[in-house]
Amino acid sequence: MSEKPILSVRNLKTYFDVTKGLFAKKQIVKAVDDVSFDVMPNETFGLVGESGCGKTTLGRTIVKLYEPHSGSIEFEGHDIAKLKGKELNRFRKDMQMIFQDPYASLNPRMTVGEIIKEPMIIHNIYNTDEEREERVVELLKIVGLKPDHIRRYPAEFSGGQRQRIGIARALAVDPKFIVCDEPISALDVSIQAQVINLLEQIQKEMGLSYLFIAHDLSMVKHISDKIGVMYLGHMVEMGDSNDVYHRPLHPYTTALLSAIPIPDPDIAKGKGRIVLEGEIPSPINPPSGCPFSTRCPKATERCHLEMPKPIQVGNRIVACMLYEK
Amino acid sequence: MYSIIGLLSDNGKVTEGKVIFDGQDISPSQFKSKKEYEAALEKLRGNSMAMIFQDPMTFLNPILKIGTQLIEPILNHTNCTKAEAREKALELMEKVGIPSAEKRIDQYPFEFSGGMRQRIVIAIALANNPKLIIADEPTTALDVTIQAQVLELIDELKKSSNSAIIMISHDLGVVAKLCDRIAIMYGGKIVEIGTDKDIFYDPKHPYTKGLLNCIANPEDDDDKELEPIAGSPPDLLNPPKGCPFVDRCSEAMRICKDVEPEVSTFSDTHQCACWLLHSKAVKE
Numbered sequence: 187m188s189e190k191p192i193l194s195v196r197n198l199k200t201y202f203d204v205t206k207g208l209f210a211k212k213q214i215v216k217a218v219d220d221v222s223f224d225v226m227p228n229e230t231f232g233l234v235g236e237s238g239c240g241k242t243t244l245g246r247t248i249v250k251l252y253e254p255h256s257g258s259i260e261f262e263g264h265d266i267a268k269l270k271g272k273e274l275n276r277f278r279k280d281m282q283m284i285f286q287d288p289y290a291s292l293n294p295r296m297t298v299g300e301i302i303k304e305p306m307i308i309h310n311i312y313n314t315d316e317e318r319e320e321r322v323v324e325l326l327k328i329v330g331l332k333p334d335h336i337r338r339y340p341a342e343f344s345g346g347q348r349q350r351i352g353i354a355r356a357l358a359v360d361p362k363f364i365v366c367d368e369p370i371s372a373l374d375v376s377i378q379a380q381v382i383n384l385l386e387q388i389q390k391e392m393g394l395s396y397l398f399i400a401h402d403l404s405m406v407k408h409i410s411d412k413i414g415v416m417y418l419g420h421m422v423e424m425g426d427s428n429d430v431y432h433r434p435l436h437p438y439t440t441a442l443l444s445a446i447p448i449p450d451p452d453i454a455k456g457k458g459r460i461v462l463e464g465e466i467p468s469p470i471n472p473p474s475g476c477p478f479s480t481r482c483p484k485a486t487e488r489c490h491l492e493m494p495k496p497i498q499v500g501n502r503i504v505a506c507m508l509y510e511k
Numbered sequence: 512m513y514s515i516i517g518l519l520s521d522n523g524k525v526t527e528g529k530v531i532f533d534g535q536d537i538s539p540s541q542f543k544s545k546k547e548y549e550a551a552l553e554k555l556r557g558n559s560m561a562m563i564f565q566d567p568m569t570f571l572n573p574i575l576k577i578g579t580q581l582i583e584p585i586l587n588h589t590n591c592t593k594a595e596a597r598e599k600a601l602e603l604m605e606k607v608g609i610p611s612a613e614k615r616i617d618q619y620p621f622e623f624s625g626g627m628r629q630r631i632v633i634a635i636a637l638a639n640n641p642k643l644i645i646a647d648e649p650t651t652a653l654d655v656t657i658q659a660q661v662l663e664l665i666d667e668l669k670k671s672s673n674s675a676i677i678m679i680s681h682d683l684g685v686v687a688k689l690c691d692r693i694a695i696m697y698g699g700k701i702v703e704i705g706t707d708k709d710i711f712y713d714p715k716h717p718y719t720k721g722l723l724n725c726i727a728n729p730e731d732d733d734d735k736e737l738e739p740i741a742g743s744p745p746d747l748l749n750p751p752k753g754c755p756f757v758d759r760c761s762e763a764m765r766i767c768k769d770v771e772p773e774v775s776t777f778s779d780t781h782q783c784a785c786w787l788l789h790s791k792a793v794k795e
Contacts, residue, residue, distance in 0.1 A: 236654040344743045375681055379725035379739035386736075401655065404684075408727035408737070431729060445659035447684025449726055451707035454687040461663050462656045465624050 190263070191224035192363055192395050193248070198222070198257035198267075200240075200247045204470065215469045217243040219419040220257075222496070225363070230389065230396040232410030232427060234403055234442070236466060240419040241399045242286075245365045248397065249281050250274060261363070279309045282356035286368040288348035292340040298326075298351055299336040305358045325354040329384060346377035353384065357392075365397045370405060382409055403446050407431050415439050418469055418477035425502035435504045438478045476507065484508060516562060516645065517552040532560065533642060557584040561636035565648040567628035571620040577631055578616040584638040603634040607664060626657035633664065640672065647679045662688055683726055687711060692780065695719050698745050698755025705781035715775075715783040718756045754786065762787055 200218040205211070217240045225231045233241045246252050248259055250266065259267045266277050282305075285291035292301055302322045312318045323333045329350040340348055349369060356364050366385065370378040382405060389396065400406045406413060407427050414424040415438065423436040434440045444460040464481045467473050473480045479489040489507050496505045513519045515530050517539070529538045532555065542548035556562070564570045572580060581600040585591065591599070597616070604612035607630040620628060629649065636644055649665065650658040666689060669676055680686050686693055687707060694704040695716065703716040714720045721740040742759040751757050757767045767786050775788040 236656060346743060374744070375683075376722060376725055376740040377743060379737040380741075382727075383737055383739055403655070404727045404729040407729050441656060443729075445655045446729060447658075447662070447682060447688050449683035449687050449711070449723070449728055451687045451711050454684065455707075459659060459663065461659050465626060465657065466654070 189226055191260075192227045192262060193225040193397075194258075194260040195224070195248065196222045196258045196260070198244070198247065198259065199255040200243050200252055201255040213470055216419050216472070217469065218247060218254075221416075221419075221421045222257075223414055223421065223424060225395050225397060227362075227395055228389070228393050229412065230398050230410045232406035232413045233397060233399045233416060234401060234406050234413060235416035236401060236442075238418075238466060238469060239416040240469075241416050242367055244416070245283070245367050245397060245399050249278070249283050249365055251283075275309070279359045280362045281365070282359065282361040282363075283365045283367065284349075284352050284356050284369045287372050288345050288352055289372070291352055292348055294340055297337050297339055298331075298343075301340070301351060302326075302355050302358050305355060309359050311359060321358070322354075325357055328357065328388065329354045330380075344377075345373050346380060349373060349381050350384065353381075353388070357388065360392075361394070363395045363397070365399070367399045368401070369398075371400065371402065378405070385409065403442065415442065418467065418472055420477055420505060421496070421503075422478065422506065423502065423504045424496075425500075425504075429502065435499060435502060435509065436478075436506050437482050437484050437508070441481075441483075476505075516556055516560060517548065554588075557635075558588040558639045559642045561639070561641040561644050563629075563632055563636050563644060563646040563649045566652050567625055567632050568652065570632050571628060573620050576617055576619055577623070581616070581631070581635055581638065584635060588639050599638070600634075603637060604631075606637070606668075607631075607634045608660075609634075624657075625653055626660060629653060629661055630664065633661075633668070637668065637672070637674075641674055643675050643677065645677045645679070648681070649678075650685060651680070651682070658685075665689060683711075683722065695722070698750060699747060700755055700784065702756065702785065703783040705777075705783075709778070709781040713781070715777065715781070715788055716756075716785050717760050717762055717787070719783075721759075754784075 198218055198221045199216065202215045202217055203212070204215050205213050221244060223231065233244065235241045243252060247254050254267050257267060258265045261277055261281065266274060269277065299319065299322050302325055303318050306312055306318050306321065312321065322336060326333055326335060331347065331350055340351065343351065370381050373381060385396070386409065388394065398406060398409055410427045412425065413427045413430045414421050415436065416422065417438050423430060423434065423439045430439060431443065434443055441460045441462045448454045460483070462481050467480055475490045475492050476494050479485045482489065486507065494505045494507045494510065496503050497509055499509050514525050525539050529536060537551065537555070539548050542551065578597065578600055581603060582593065582596040585596040585599050586593070601612050601616060604616060609615055609627060609630055623631065646665070650661050653661060662685065678686065678690055690707055692706050693710045694701045695710065695718065696702065697718050703710065703714070703719050710719060711723070714723055724738040725740060727737060740759055745751055745755055745758060751768070753769045754767045754772050757763045760767065764786060772784045772786045773789060774782050774784045775790070776782050
């Protein structure tokens with residue numbers, strides 16, 4: 187590969203200590219367990235999985251809102267996993283985040299102008315307030331809001347408009363990489379498409395890379411170049427988005443895809459589904475061996491004992507015994 | 512939907528119109544007092560008319576055993592003894608696919624996962640073989656693979672019982688999977704109604720078309736840009752005088768702003784309220 191990845195995550199682990207009580211047995215949730223992947227410049231990497239699979243934790247660990255337990259996060263060749271304080275702040279400017287809930291992620295007591303200006307002040311980007319204000323107006327136009335919205339408060343906006351404010355705030359420091367954590371799941375269907383189109387257009391104009399986290403597979407497939415599928419903290423399959431969608435290798439990916447309700451009555455009513463038995467196991471007591479072995483229709487005895495290693499199959503990476511020789 | 516089953520909060524009122532259920536007029540205006548209305552609906556709800564709510568986490572009472580909550584509607588509406596009702600409850604739990612029902616019936620809601628709780632909610636709704644089930648976004652709070660399980664369950668129940676289902680959903684995929692007829696609502700009005708095929712393959716109203724265009728269909732090839740509907744839903748405190756969709760409609764005409772659209776009929780099943788489709792509309 188000639189191009190260098192903008193973000194390169196290797197063997198990342200994020201654990202949480204959930205021990206209750208002073209003398210209780212130590213309990214650890216392995217929210218992200220040994221995940222590796224690359225994101226190229228100008229690329230969208232989609233991360234899908236069901237709730238509790240660790241996708242949000244992974245996104246937050248990458249922008250260092252959580253401390254990783256071990257592993258490396260290389261951003262443009264520098265490992266930021268261990269950085270703290272000032273050194274880390276340098277990279278924070280290049281990596282921004284758009285949050286899931288546009289109602290909770292904007293301070294209700296700040297005006298839109300103040301919200302978008304704040305990151306510029308923190309990172310010392312412009313010298314005068316006039317320059318900052320000018321930039322805010324520019325950003326508001328980019329995200330499809332009006333310049334006179336600058337003095338208003340978040341409460342005066344709808345969910346879709348608030349998400350646009352969140353996007354403007356992320357863009358304020360000219361980042362190279364944005365983690366979008368379920369940016370559309372709190373929005374109405376007719377508004378979701380507006381935000382998706384806006385994100386795609388901004389990417390085209392500014393050459394950004396996205397890590398796009400969502401549980402809505404159809405939207406993820408639409409926006410992403412590559413897709414990673416997570417289950418119980420593990421990346422079970424990863425590859426080109428069309429490829430993964432049309433020829434899933436991992437049994438979990440197959441089941442997840444077959445569970446999408448297709449908006450077409452002939453297909454939806456005729457579709458033979460693979461309905462998974464059972465539920466997602468608790469991450470505190472994950473099953474031994476492959477995390478999916480308890481629900482997998484193709485599991486063999488070996489799956490319950492050994493943890494499958496990620497292996498390359500064609501241009502795909504998949505962690506499943508079926509493909510090990 | 513809360514208007515139909517009389518669950519409107521105090522500041523909501525049915526001002527006009529009728530609700531006829533199984534030949535009986537149950538609109539609030541039919542009754543002398545609020546008390547009488549409540550009493551009449553009490554007899555129907557949980558009996559021949561049942562509801563499945565959106566959020567299985569808040570619907571169940573956290574301090575009552577699952578069994579108690581399942582038995583309640585059976586005891587309320589039939590003459591059977593507690594032991595018989597418990598038998599019936601166990602049967603219901605098996606019907607909705609809850610393993611080891613004998614043990615689970617004495618557990619509390621917090622010991623159940625989201626998908627299992629929704630199964631309990633469905634079991635409660637089915638308790639007295641209702642003629643009508645109103646399901647309000649029954650799978651919205653669930654994960655995709657669990658959603659698939661619950662949809663499959665509702666589909667089976669639909670086929671095995673004789674209940675009619677009103678399914679309320681914003682997810683067109685869910686609707687396509689389960690529904691025979693579909694009504695599209697916007698700004699408090701039904702703007703289009705038809706069979707699943709009418710709506711998905713021959714949409715008439717600009718809003719219906721817009722909805723279908725702005726979702727990503729994973730079966731389609733990528734790259735096709737989504738076509739969002741501009742603007743946002745109207746403010747229902749000051750609804751537009753004419754068509755509720757007028758401010759977001761790309762084909763709006765002058766009449767749309769001032770006069771409510773008349774209903775045009777295309778077939779026995781397919782109707783749509785839009786001026787563009789009116790027989791006297793000028794076609795370009």
